[in-house]
Amino acid sequence: MYGSLGEIVSRIVENTDLEKTKVENMIKEKESEFSGLISPEGAAHIIAKELGLNLLQRMPKDLKVENILSGMNTVNMTGKVLRIFEPREFEKNGKKGKVVNLILADETGQIRMSLWNEQVKAVEEGQLEQGKVIEIINGYTKDDGMGGCELRLGRSGQLKLSDKDIKVQSGAVHSMKIRDLSPGANAEVRGAMVQFFESNPFYYVCPKCENRVTEGKCEEHGEVKPKPVLVISGIIDDGYGNIRVVFFREQAEKVLGMDTKKAYKITEEGKDLKPLRENLEERLGLEFRLRGRAKVNKFFERLELVANQIEEIDPEKEAKAILNNLKEKN
Template identity: 40%
Template sequence: MLNLKEMIKEISRKSGLKEDEIKKLIEDKQLELSGLISEEGAAYIVGRELGVNLLKEKKMQLKIKNIVSGMRNVEIVAKVISISKPRIFEKNGKSGSVVNIILADETGRIRLSLWDEETALAEKIKPDDVVFVKSAYAKEDKKVGLELRLGKRGSIKKIDEEMHIEVKRDYERKNISDISDGEYAEIKACLIRIFPRNPFFEVCPKCKSRLERSENKFICKEHKEVEPEYKIFVSGIFDDGTGSIRSVFFKETVEKLFGKITDELRNIALKAMDYSAIYENFDGLGKEYILRGKVKKNEFNGTLEFIVDDICEVDVKKECEILLDKMNMNFNI
């Protein structure tokens, strides 16, 4: 038998209402019945009124790793990792649209495809939401493998539940002109400018907060005088022909861009007694790179900038494969 907390969670999950709303309904139901019924009894009645039968035997929660092709009436609780923009296409003289949602739980990840009218459901959720997918079915897609699709009575709803999982981010290839605030993306662009500012700053080795300098000492607000640890960041402008964007690099991505570790770059600056020395032999201007990261709106000027998570030079062979895949996808639609 479910306890009260489990009842509230189950009603919330099945009805789409928040747990606080369910609690209020239970309190109201007790008042309506003059306190002659327990909280659990009121919860059963509230559940039934919302179409949730709590008297049914509790089912084991299906996990993503256990989904196989051909399964029907699939119900899962999962975290939204990413939501693609609607893709419009034509087939047999009719137009259609599709939105792909990547879902994950602690056992794996899977794609849920929403088609045509279903795509409106994606507008009610966002990345990092925990959702309840109901009445879905699993099938094998030729290109991406196993995926979920909604049945006639299928739905996907945000629920008031937490799910702590570590997932690898999906970076969808985008033109700079198409990216928007808050999304993770991959861009292929040319570095057209780098800002020759002092890239080094001091942080506390214990809490990693920025240090204040007092004469020849470095002071942390929490740990007082400390021996600083040096961090590095640089920024530049990348252009892909559709637009340009300021991109910001920290530590590992700076090291990849310059081909040197932070200590080497700092030694170059110290030897020359001028931080601009690290830019003098930099040969990345005019080169094309693949950048992966998060788009963020600058709070001061309102423009978009790209916080780089990873960078690599363009692999021509891989780019040709991506282009061929796109051509095949368009041909098959």
Template identity: 30%
Template sequence: MDEVTEIYDKLGDIISQEEFRKKVDEKVDQMSGLCDMRTAAMLVAHDLGVNETETSVQKIADITPESGNVRLIAKVMSVFPAKEFNRNDGTIGRVANLIVADDTGSIRLTLWDDKADLVKTGDIEIGQNFQISGYVKEGYSGIEVNIGNNGILCESEEKIEACVDCTKIEDVKNGMGDLNLKGKVLDISEVRTFNRKDGSTGRVSNITIGDDTGKIRVTLWDEKTELATGMNTGESVEIINAYARENNFTQQVEVQVGSRTVLKAIDEDVNYSENFTPISDIIPGEPYSVKGSVSGLGELREFSRDDGTVNMVSNIYVSDDTGRIRVALWGDHALLVDELDIDTEIEIIDAFSKSGFNDEIELSAGNRTRIVVL
């Protein structure tokens, strides 16, 4: 008895075997090769309302390490490259990972061998909805669903509202992967080009996002930089499958958005409020945001860099009710000195503190600094 007949025998007399096989063939064609005959037969049986062939559909939030075999319908949120490994018997195995989500949460899928090949061939893409059947186990990064050659991974036409578990910005640490965040866009930089060691040209851009626990700089690479050009400050975004890395220059942790990262605008209003430091509490070697009134204005001057390019700098003084500090404005920020007046209220966000003339602490406002004239 073949596997299609075996599944058909569980249907009773609700449909003829000829009609059942016809529907199975149609299902295989419909899934563009992502289903084998057995899986297609199971899905047709499910469409006919016969569920004895599979466990009932579960929500991701209800899956536990003791769940055993599970069946779920979820949306692909992240796709990781397939890898090969050597088994003890000398054969070569294949493995790949996905992050999928439904309206209750997200979970990792581990695909083995033939199922992993679907990632390698590009048949699985972010945003697809799948019917999934596999077994649960505790993996290196938490609960995961494993899908071998006898498991089910077939595209579904059912609409899925995906909900992913998000990390708060204050909890982001260097080296973290599979990182999901929600934040309000605070600042957007221009797209810059650079030359790689292999002679190719790359593109990079940055945005800064914040939530109710803090803010963080996000770096977008290559084709992802196009997303920044369509953003507006003040809107909320969701980042799925990013990773965190320490910037070698600033020693601050940043979020990296690569080719396998999803970055999209969301309707949710993410709360953020800037943390302003009293001027008297500033110490050298840290980034700070200050708020106060302009209490001194210097002159704009130009100078030549070592590479022959010309830059600009000016100085202002800012005071609050705790003290007064000099702020060096670099590049385009330097032009502000001609627009400001004494007692103008101003916010200087993400300026770097250092010891200046006579060891007095001052702030340096460069290309990572945002200045708001109130």
């Protein structure tokens, strides 16, 4: 806050090309205009306002999702809650913690947000629901380790319900043929997994902040007990074309048909991957509907899809749905 007269004057000088004496004179004139009814500070505030400076608020304006990058310290944005995942509990150093992930969207795209511990209450107590528009004040972003970024609320962060009407870009998630995908497209494709790659399906994150750990150490929390997280990649084919697709975390669990805990257990904590590979082999040929973002893998110089939503297709259910649809039409 810029309270004192001196501070306000220097703020005005900093942000305009007016000289200090000129600003002081303008303030005096304003005071006399109000016949001494306002203080010099009050007059200075009015001058600042007339010059288009907002002294009370130093906040940068709202960002759009398409302009949010990882590593930003101050992110203010307004978005619609497209999806809320199940809150998860975890334990660290004997203390219980909670985390919940959300997908927020605006006119320009979608972003994942995570709320931690006390912040999860908003979801549990029902203030925060799917479809609501929320305002994020003083958020920050982190690399999510999946080629994107994740929004979080810091200590000074705030989350408020907003009555703004937001046109979400969900219309931009088109159901597409794989051969029509282009870089940056948010798309839904449907196809069968025709191959899984043999790369290591586990990577390790810090149990406190979920950042990747290197040699058992988190940049922020030092030595921690690394938590295994799943990453699975393979090729999906829709009969018209195919593409490499990468599944992280919950998405990888769905492809595998098994949660991370179990996968870690059957592989003897990641030491013997054979049982997991056998499991994946059994999953070959299964059909999935998945949403993701197409991007160029710089290493391989080819397009790949990073899945952010995936659903196994039950052929029987699908057939019934089609039949029902036909009945309704007739």
